[in-house]
Amino acid sequence: MTAPARFLDALRLKLGAAVQENISLAPYTSARIGGPADVCVTVRSADELAEAVQTAWDYGMPYFVLGGGSNILISDKGVRGLTILNRAKEVRFEEGEPPAVWCESGVVLSNVANRCAARGFSGLEWAATVPGTVGGAVYGNAGAFGGDMAANLIWAEALTKNGREKFSAARMEYGYRASVLKRGGAQAVVLSALLKLNRSSAAEASAVVSQLSERRKSTQPPGASMGSMFKNPAGDYAGRLIEAAGLKGARIGGAEISAKHANFFIAHGETRAGDVRALIEMARKTVFDKFGVRLELEIELIGEWNVER
Numbered sequence: 001m002t003a004p005a006r007f008l009d010a011l012r013l014k015l016g017a018a019v020q021e022n023i024s025l026a027p028y029t030s031a032r033i034g035g036p037a038d039v040c041v042t043v044r045s046a047d048e049l050a051e052a053v054q055t056a057w058d059y060g061m062p063y064f065v066l067g068g069g070s071n072i073l074i075s076d077k078g079v080r081g082l083t084i085l086n087r088a089k090e091v092r093f094e095e096g097e098p099p100a101v102w103c104e105s106g107v108v109l110s111n112v113a114n115r116c117a118a119r120g121f122s123g124l125e126w127a128a129t130v131p132g133t134v135g136g137a138v139y140g141n142a143g144a145f146g147g148d149m150a151a152n153l154i155w156a157e158a159l160t161k162n163g164r165e166k167f168s169a170a171r172m173e174y175g176y177r178a179s180v181l182k183r184g185g186a187q188a189v190v191l192s193a194l195l196k197l198n199r200s201s202a203a204e205a206s207a208v209v210s211q212l213s214e215r216r217k218s219t220q221p222p223g224a225s226m227g228s229m230f231k232n233p234a235g236d237y238a239g240r241l242i243e244a245a246g247l248k249g250a251r252i253g254g255a256e257i258s259a260k261h262a263n264f265f266i267a268h269g270e271t272r273a274g275d276v277r278a279l280i281e282m283a284r285k286t287v288f289d290k291f292g293v294r295l296e297l298e299i300e301l302i303g304e305w306n307v308e309r
Helices: 005-018 046-058 109-118 125-129 134-140 202-219 238-244 273-291
Strands: 019-024 036-043 063-066 072-074 079-086 091-094 100-104 153-160 163-167 188-196 255-257 265-267 300-302
Touching: 005 019, 005 036, 005 046, 036 046, 046 063, 046 079, 046 153, 046 188, 072 273, 091 109, 100 109, 109 125, 109 134, 109 202, 125 202, 134 188, 163 188, 238 273, 255 273, 265 273
Parallel strands: 036 079, 063 079, 072 300
Antiparallel strands: 019 036, 091 100, 100 188, 153 163, 153 188, 255 265
């Protein structure tokens, strides 16, 4: 779709040269896959993010907020409407009892976790190797090594149609890699978050970060990927099922099911999103045919697709 001139004029009036048209989104994703955005704007503060979203709402334009670019697969046809590159990265530490860290939603989560450890704060060590931004983590209840956002979130400030509102962890209705926002139960965009911490020492917290980083490196494959492809079924692991189905190393085009961990799909060279999608469907069908288990995507399919998600 072509963005209406009135919308573009309003967006440029607020955000100027940060507004671009018809740019490839592949460089902004962890898998380096994806077609063009009709309109793309880079925001560098929570206020700019709110302005971009509000403008999209005012003009009835669809929008998509792109943070670290992990846990998503953008279609080869790209994204219609407005894509917002979230680069809002302010961070403030609160030294009270208990201590906390406030961060804008475009901050890379692993960066925050490492900064907390270096200052002698514990509680976010689990996040030190998690890709993506704080906003994405709040939205999808990111987690690793027994920790998750549900346990750390004090509140998230989000823009809703009623203005800026605070969402507690309870209001987020967190589940396994899910929230009320991800389930579509509330129309809101995460602007910032306040995360609770504990007092420790830089040496102790950094040691835990190092230990978890080594565990991550030993189990997860290198290369361009979207992160974990499927949610783990109750009482089992998606990677185990895909491996047991004989699909480790399976390849379609430039997309490959990792030979190291079968729940990671690696993109080699100029990989098409369509190849990844075909590999997803092959894995789903084979696992269901062999074991009767329906694998549910952990990543989100973004943009214009020929078939339903």
